[in-house]
Amino acid sequence: MMIPFMVFGQQALFIPDTLSGSSLNLSLQNGEVEFFVGSMTQTIGYNQDIFGPTIILEKGNEVTINVSNNLTTNTTLHWHGLHVSSENDGGPHTIIPAGENWSPSFTVLDQAGTYWYHPHLHEKTEEQVTKGAAGFIIVKDDQELQLELPRTYGKDDFPIAIQSKAFGTDNQLLTNTALDNLILCNGILNAFLDVPAQVVRLRLLNGSTERVFNLGFQEDMMFYQIASDGGLLNNPVPLTRLRLVPGERAEVLLDLTSLQEESIELLSYGSELQNGIYGAERPSFMPFATIVEYEDNLLNGTDFKILNLNVGPPVLNPVTTIPSSLVNDEPFLERDANATRIITFRPKQMGPTSMVNGPFVMNGQSFDLDFINIEIPLNNTEVWHLVNMTAIAHPFHIHDVQFYILDINGATPPTNMQGRKDVVLVPPMGGTVRFITRFDDFADEVTPYMYHCHMLSHEDDGMMGQFIVTDQTTSTKNPADIQLPVYPNPVNDLLTVDLASPSAIQIYHSSGQLIEHRRSSNLVEKINMTDYISGVYFLNITNLKSSHIYKIVKN
Ligand code: C2O
Numbered sequence: 001m002m003i004p005f006m007v008f009g010q011q012a013l014f015i016p017d018t019l020s021g022s023s024l025n026l027s028l029q030n031g032e033v034e035f036f037v038g039s040m041t042q043t044i045g046y047n048q049d050i051f052g053p054t055i056i057l058e059k060g061n062e063v064t065i066n067v068s069n070n071l072t073t074n075t076t077l078h079w080h081g082l083h084v085s086s087e088n089d090g091g092p093h094t095i096i097p098a099g100e101n102w103s104p105s106f107t108v109l110d111q112a113g114t115y116w117y118h119p120h121l122h123e124k125t126e127e128q129v130t131k132g133a134a135g136f137i138i139v140k141d142d143q144e145l146q147l148e149l150p151r152t153y154g155k156d157d158f159p160i161a162i163q164s165k166a167f168g169t170d171n172q173l174l175t176n177t178a179l180d181n182l183i184l185c186n187g188i189l190n191a192f193l194d195v196p197a198q199v200v201r202l203r204l205l206n207g208s209t210e211r212v213f214n215l216g217f218q219e220d221m222m223f224y225q226i227a228s229d230g231g232l233l234n235n236p237v238p239l240t241r242l243r244l245v246p247g248e249r250a251e252v253l254l255d256l257t258s259l260q261e262e263s264i265e266l267l268s269y270g271s272e273l274q275n276g277i278y279g280a281e282r283p284s285f286m287p288f289a290t291i292v293e294y295e296d297n298l299l300n301g302t303d304f305k306i307l308n309l310n311v312g313p314p315v316l317n318p319v320t321t322i323p324s325s326l327v328n329d330e331p332f333l334e335r336d337a338n339a340t341r342i343i344t345f346r347p348k349q350m351g352p353t354s355m356v357n358g359p360f361v362m363n364g365q366s367f368d369l370d371f372i373n374i375e376i377p378l379n380n381t382e383v384w385h386l387v388n389m390t391a392i393a394h395p396f397h398i399h400d401v402q403f404y405i406l407d408i409n410g411a412t413p414p415t416n417m418q419g420r421k422d423v424v425l426v427p428p429m430g431g432t433v434r435f436i437t438r439f440d441d442f443a444d445e446v447t448p449y450m451y452h453c454h455m456l457s458h459e460d461d462g463m464m465g466q467f468i469v470t471d472q473t474t475s476t477k478n479p480a481d482i483q484l485p486v487y488p489n490p491v492n493d494l495l496t497v498d499l500a501s502p503s504a505i506q507i508y509h510s511s512g513q514l515i516e517h518r519r520s521s522n523l524v525e526k527i528n529m530t531d532y533i534s535g536v537y538f539l540n541i542t543n544l545k546s547s548h549i550y551k552i553v554k555n
């Protein structure tokens with residue numbers, strides 16, 4: 001294991017500057033930071049050496065963000081969690097070449113909450129985020145303004161991006177490694193934060209490339225989660241632990257009223273994480289399925305410090321109570337769903353190490369920039385059924401929308417996970433998550449949105465797919481030509497599938513189990529379902545251009 005030669009003492013948490021108004025400028029540039037005495041680490045950041053300013057947006061306002069790429073390599077810039085058109089979303093198709101600019105403009109449609117931005121260049125996301133490219137987005141709205149919550153940025157409302165990073169013997173940042181054994185908060189190693197003796201709000205982001213944190217304060221001090229990824233929860237949820245997976249955000253309130261002059265630690269209780277989660281003692285249940293150097297990383301399976309909070313005098317007009325309720329956000333109802341999609345995670349090739357190291361694929365397909373995996377009719381309300389047939393848990397993220405978790409391994413999610421979400425951890429070894437969401441804006445048949453694992457090395461290795469939202473009323477395809485190619489439905493014995501081109505056909509039981517997988521280059525494929533048990537099945541038909549799912553009932 002590598003030991004950095006000399007670390008500075010504690011340093012104040014860096015509170016990034018804010019950018020607000022209708023036109024903002026971000027410049028991605030090279031930087032350097034003296035993390036270790038007398039030695040410079042090469043980094044990248046937006047408008048600064050590492051990390052970036054906090055973008056403040058107001059719901060309903062128009063904003064233009066001028067992004068300039070001052071690196072000598074390409075990049076993209078994605079607004080993680082924001083509901084924007086696919087052209088403005090900054091996915092892997094929207095490349096900003098070295099030395100060039102990109103200026104998306106959009107209306108802020110999101111609810112008050114904590115979002116973030118980071119590059120999304122295919123196969124380079126992990127490297128660019130690891131080197132420092134990321135920043136916060138805070139959205140404000142009227143509903144949130146009416147609540148008695150701490151909201152003075154940097155005084156009683158603090159953004160805290162937590163990232164584990166690995167440094168080589170030359171003190172340079174390492175990419176694609178499991179040696180991420182040092183914790184940075186907003187780009188600061190070994191940070192402390194001066195906080196006032198009152199109720200404070202912490203906006204927590206796990207910006208790590210892989211590691212899951214199990215956050216808690218010393219002595220199991222109670223705190224209250226008030227927001228998940230996409231905005232406020234209906235009620236504050238009292239917690240002593242908060243598991244935060246890569247890409248996830250949470251806003252919490254902490255009552256420090258009686259703790260003036262004391263110091264309290266924010267820790268990650270890694271010893272309590274279940275095996276099979278990156279950050280637990282072991283990355284899988286299977287003794288052979290491990291990650292190179294994972295066991296050498298002392299953070300795995302142990303409790304470690306994230307940040308010290310030093311409590312000083314209260315600021316003017318302090319908030320001193322935790323509100324009893326927040327908003328009235330209504331989740332979508334499962335009975336309103338008009339489609340179910342099954343997304344199964346598997347290793348690309350079977351084998352004891354690939355079960356935990358990948359590369360991983362979704363529905364058998366590795367990411368391909370030229371392949372649209374899913375077409376979603378505009379205004380669809382859909383249930384996405386994620387099935388993880390690998391040995392490690394994956395944080396699944398979808399662009400464009402916020403979703404509500406229906407169940408995790410069949411059980412109702414904990415209260416703090418019942419609000420608006422855009423990342424969810426899918427448990428390993430056959431684990432399942434079902435969520436419901438709605439695609440009610442931004443039809444675009446050209447630029448797709450992404451869904452992917454937010455462990456950035458998995459994403460870069462192809463654990464990502466893309467979807468387009470299509471408006472049937474403006475689509476260039478004639479709806480009369482669209483005839484269901486799978487019949488009869490319900491079916492008793494022989495199912496006929498009409499195919500336009502050579503395709504792969506997968507049949508899943510509604511439980512998510514893959515029953516049959518075949519490839520066909522016939523124009524008409526007959527499938528004998530006589531021996532199938534009665535129930536609901538999903539047929540996933542994939543050709544070179546797209547993938548469709550059909551629901552069929554076997555009598
Ligand atoms: Cu945070 Cu597709 O990304």
Ligand code: CU
Nearest residue numbers: 394453455458
């Ligand atoms: Cu993954």
